[in-house]
Amino acid sequence: MRAKRLFGIAVVGVITAALAACGTSGPAGETSDGGGSATAGDEGGSLNLWYLSDNPTVEGAMARFEADNPGWTVNLTATPNDQYKTKLRVGLGTENGPDVFLNWGGSDLVEYNKSDLILPLDDMIESKNLPDVFSAGVIGQGKVGDTLFALATAVEASMVWYNTSIFDELGLSEPTTWSEFLDIIAKTKDAGYTPIAMANATQWPGSQWWSELVTLSCGPDFWATIATDTPAIALDDPCVVDANQKIVDLVNAGAFNQGFNGLDYDKGESRQLFWSGKAAMNHMGNWTLTSAKDEAPDMLDTMDFFLVPAWDGAKGTSEMMTGGLAPMYSVASTTANPEMAKEVLWYLVNAEAANDIAQLGRVPVYKDTTIPDPLVKKVSDAIGAAPALAPWPDHVLAPEWTTEMLQQTQNLFGLATTPEDAAKAMQAMYEQVSGQ
Amino acid sequence: MQRSERLKWMGFLLPALAVYAVFLIYPIVQSGVLSFSSWAGPGRPKTSVGFGNYAELLQDPIFWLSLRNTGALLLVSVFLQLPVGLGLALIVTSARRAKRFWRAVYFLPTLMSTVAVAILWRFVYSPEYGIINGFLRWVGLDSWTQGWLGQTGTALWAVIAANLWQWAPFYMIIYIAAILGIDREIYEAAEMDGASPFQQFRFITLPLLVPVLITTSILSLAGSIKAFDLVYIMTLGGPSNSTELLATYMFRQGFRNYRLGYASAVAMVMFAITFVITVIVLVRSNRSQHANGGRG
Incomplete structure (x- = not known):
């Protein structure tokens, strides 16, 4: 009887310990992760990028980023259209959320800004000479008031x-x-x-x-x-x-x-x-x-x-x-590495990325990107000639x-x-x- | 000795209770609290609105529509799905050969993941490539073809049919187990007394199945009030809200409109309905079991 009882208590003890372990391992793991990238500094770290799965050029762009920034990795999370909106809604602004993420600009940006969920990108205007490579209209689409919050890759209609x-x-x-x-x-x-x-x-x-x-x-x-x-x-x-x-x-x-x-x-x-x-x-x-x-x-x-x-x-x-311009990319305010996150964003919209996007049959907004396909060129011309682009x-x-x-x-x-x-x-x- | 036994029970119950409290009771309380506020999600400000969400709910035509649709699903589940499950169980248990084979065949739909079932039925109902319209065209009834999931008049019934197909076998398995658990001697005695197969079913099988019927009714009621996945994948609650259920409407308000407080109010209504119905069924069944016990 006594032996049985001891066994019983031992089992309960093991289960409780296991539960306790479950309870703590999750958050502990997360903080060590986040801390790792925060303290890593120049040595490197990792960033999370959330985007829509119909953007096959993102992988190439991020490979270029990783090659140019040794020690840094980008975790790619690609999600289909309607699920993405829900996922972003729940994840953005949390510790497990993205550092850089795809969005559609417009009312979303206003709302993100109101809730302090995105970082201003104004310093990129100078550091990356944005006015040289994007039209004023394109840059304007990424602004809320006078502050830049998003950069666009392509225009769709x-x-x-x-x-x-x-x-x-x-x-x-x-x-x-x-x-x-x-x-x-x-x-x-x-x-x-x-x-x-x-x-x-x-x-x-x-x-x-x-x-x-x-x-x-x-x-x-x-x-x-x-x-x-x-x-x-x-x-x-x-x-x-x-x-x-x-x-x-x-x-x-x-x-x-x-x-x-x-x-x-x-x-x-x-x-x-x-x-x-x-x-x-x-x-x-x-x-x-x-x-x-x-x-x-x-x-x-x-x-x-x-x-x-x-x-x-x-x-x-x-x-x-x-x-409208889509997709656009923004940096989340929760990122531990704002500078590197902006760098990731730049690799998503720069000349090489625009080139890949043009190859895909889309119409990049990066100035003077060559569009090889005549039908894509026709799309590009139609959009260029449109007196108004309704959102x-x-x-x-x-x-x-x-x-x-x-x-x-x-x-x-x-x-x-x-x-x-x-x-x-x-x-x-x-x-x-x-x-x- | 008594006391230490009790401690030991409690020790064993504690882990399950802890999980239950953290993942079930706490969230229910939390959404109860949330239903009195207006909140757009993590990182956004939360404001208290008192009974505002509930007052709005009462005047929301789509809420009433989704309540009505959930009611239709519930009625079909209890009064069609359970009998179909019982019928299948009777057929399978009285089969002369290959009982196990038929049981497995009929049980298959329930084993499939809901996503697979939903996609399968989307194909079945596909206006252009689906088997139903294909059959109708083949027999020359072109005018009978429908855009089953795309019309407000047919979408709800189409979805309910798929739900019945998926879940009737689940109840069949429960009924089979219960029927096989009934002592054969009773049937033999009845047969000797000259009872017909129908009389055997009516006066032996059915009364002895009552406890199981009650359990399955509760499962079926709770299941239809919570129903979400199949409908969401098949129609997203559309077209024009015609297949909107309480759960899909809750999801729409919470994760499309980002009105988590309002969505929580819908959730609390669902919880209240499930809770009340379950209590009623349980209390009634306890009473009738006591009555039976007295007689037995």
Whole structure:
């Protein structure tokens, strides 16, 4: 009996000790890690970089950083799009968070700055001669007030990609007016194709349509002033209702594939239709070229793009586009090595990085980067010629408004609301958020 | 002796209790506290709003929609999923050959990870490449094809069907174990008395399964109120909130809108519902067991 009891106590003791060990080993390990890089100084250390997994050039850029800075390593954490936003939200500002991280600028930067989560990069303007290599507009996009917080690598914009062989087969040419566009939709549909591939479960593909149609409908002032205290055009203005109506018109014309509100862009469910030749068009960002290289290289020979055309009575012109600088990179205020973190950031945006990005089929913002691919050059020229670049609407205003806007556009695409009600709901949320 | 025995029990219970307290009770209390505040996440200021979150919740149409959807899932789980599980159990236990084989086949869905199940069903429902629309086209019913997950009218039922497919076998296994635990002699005696197979089921199997039915009801109720992963992967709660459940709405508010206080209020509602239902079921079942005990 006695022996049994002793055994019992011993077991309890072991379990408790094991639990206690669990409890302490975690934090202890972290502090020694952080301390290691902090005290290492010139000898080296490690930095954490968080970025989106669709940026294959990052690894090369970081290899160059490590080669030029012996003793320093960069821990790369690549995450897919929608998970990344959640991960960053939880991790940024904590000890386990990133030192350098990818973001989308805009309202995010304002919010990070308000919460002291990012470091100013003003000293880089001089030390890296930023005005020589980036336009004032590009640098301005990384600023909150007069302080620089982020640097951009590339510019993105959305357009209507089309399958040239389908267009040739049906004798179609790029539309210059909205009615020509509707005509193309009708003709491709009659020929048995899905006119436009769409996957809107994650809601942002629909929001790109919306942003673009609102720009065409209301003109550049809409997006230019929406984040200010005195927006020029309210969200329930008749021109917004017109834009909403255009979405409904597209859906009613049968422009999209069946069940698109349940399909996921990130899983390739709309690209698949476009690559396989079932869909004639695909309204998406210029990263479609990068996707084509990976997923359907043959497609590169039979695709081209046009911009969504304006209609009679629209205040905008067909040359306007929706897009923005992305990705951008910032340094977290929690970093133990601010100088090295800035150096990491520089390697992500410098001339070599820009060159890699251009090879990938994207449009770098680093001045005078050679763009080898003619189609990428065409994208670059279109963006350069656009009189206004409306922002991606999910990075302009507070997250709650974004959620409402995404929801309402999905409702419009699903014919679950009317153009008027969607406009009213967005304006109501805008007032609620700005009133807070 | 008595006292030291008790100490020993407590010693053994302590580690489990510590884990339970740290990872379950403390977070519940913490989200209770959080539900009375407005907080946007680590590093952001926290302000107290009293009952503000709860007041807003009562007027939030999407909250009510998600409550209704969760209710639909709950009803289907209890009144369809459990019977299907029981039916499968009866079929498998009465199979004349290859019982183990059929048991394994039917149990497979539950063994698969939810992510795999969700992706599998996304393929099944795919409008262009899915097996359902493919079949409908093959038999010439093109007009019956649907964008199953992309329409507000069909998405919720499509998701609930996938949930049923995944979890009915889990209950089947529990019922099989319970049915096999029933003494064969009772059936033999009943057979001699001339009871038909249905009467055997109605008057022997079913009454003896009551305790297990109660346990599985609680599991099923709690499971449907907490349901998240399958729906989130299949539809993200969309389109147009048509598959929004309490848990997905909580996630949306917490990690899309960064309203962690409001999300905590949703979490507390979920906790309250689960807690109340569980207590009711447990109390009732205790009472009926006592009654049975008295009779037995």
